[in-house]
Amino acid sequence: MSPPAAPPVFIPLGGALLSDNELGTAYVSATTGAVATALGLNALTKHVSPLIGRFVPFAAVAAANCINIPLMRQRELKVGIPVTDENGTRLGESAQAAKQAIAQVVVSRILMAAPGMAIPPFIMNTLEKKAFLKRFPWMSAPIQVGLVGFCLVFATPLCCALFPQNSSMSVTSLEAELQAKIRESHPELRRVYFNKGL
Numbered sequence: 001m002s003p004p005a006a007p008p009v010f011i012p013l014g015g016a017l018l019s020d021n022e023l024g025t026a027y028v029s030a031t032t033g034a035v036a037t038a039l040g041l042n043a044l045t046k047h048v049s050p051l052i053g054r055f056v057p058f059a060a061v062a063a064a065n066c067i068n069i070p071l072m073r074q075r076e077l078k079v080g081i082p083v084t085d086e087n088g089t090r091l092g093e094s095a096q097a098a099k100q101a102i103a104q105v106v107v108s109r110i111l112m113a114a115p116g117m118a119i120p121p122f123i124m125n126t127l128e129k130k131a132f133l134k135r136f137p138w139m140s141a142p143i144q145v146g147l148v149g150f151c152l153v154f155a156t157p158l159c160c161a162l163f164p165q166n167s168s169m170s171v172t173s174l175e176a177e178l179q180a181k182i183r184e185s186h187p188e189l190r191r192v193y194f195n196k197g198l
Contacts, residue, residue, distance in 0.1 A: 022074065030068030037063040054121035058113060065109045073102055073197070083174070083192040091185070091192060092178045097169060101196040104163040112159035116151035120144055160198070167196045 038060040045053040070077065080093030081101060124144060127133050133140055168191045171182055182189055 022071075026068055026071035026074075029071055030064045033067040034060040034064035051121060051125050054125065055118065058117035061113045061117060062110045065106055065113075069106050069109065070102055073098070077102070081194050081197075083178070083194045085186060085189055086191075086193060088193075091182055091189075094174050094178055094192075094194070096174050097192070097194040100169055100173075101167060101194060104167060104196050105198065108159045108162045111162065112152075112155050115155045116148040119151055120147040123147060163196055165196060166193050168193045 038056055041056045041059050042053070045056060076098040077095055080095040081098045083091050083094045083097050085091060124140070124147075127143065128140070133143075170191055171179055171189055174182070174192065182192070
């Protein structure tokens with residue numbers, strides 16, 4: 001009888017595991033950033049329309065993504081991610097490619113959350129003025145969850161596909177040392193490719 005398979009280990013694109021300290025820092029920073037954003041915006045929106053106050057969670061989610069993703073992938077920003085030619089031949093590691101990849105992921109994650117956190121507030125604001133929710137106020141939460149779920153069904157695949165998984169950038173945008181190495185081995189190459197991650 002063969003031994004059970006070991007559980008899969010997540011290795012970032014740069015190839016190095018994150019330490020417990022780095023994971024803890026990323027988690028605490030993202031949580032603190034989201035909570036601070038939510039509390040700050042809640043204080044600012046106390047004297048404005050309730051509709052505006054409904055968008056505070058979206059701002060908190062956006063702030064958390066802007067903090068968490070770069071921190072979770074900080075090793076990639078330091079050592080770079082693999083870049084290849086169009087045939088998949090590895091040319092080296094680039095921190096510039098990592099920056100572009102992480103920026104694309106941050107944008108797609110924020111846009112992914114946008115429909116589910118922007119459309120339901122308008123619908124709920126309208127529904128709460130109607131007799132139905134005044135008569136059945138307990139229906140508010142299930143309706144909101146349903147609306148958010150419906151939005152995510154479409155937003156998630158669309159925003160994952162916003163940027164190609166195998167993104168590219170100009171050789172001239174890479175670090176000087178890597179540019180020199182590529183010009184030496186592949187003088188005709190104009191663009192390199194990299195996996196942007198999720």
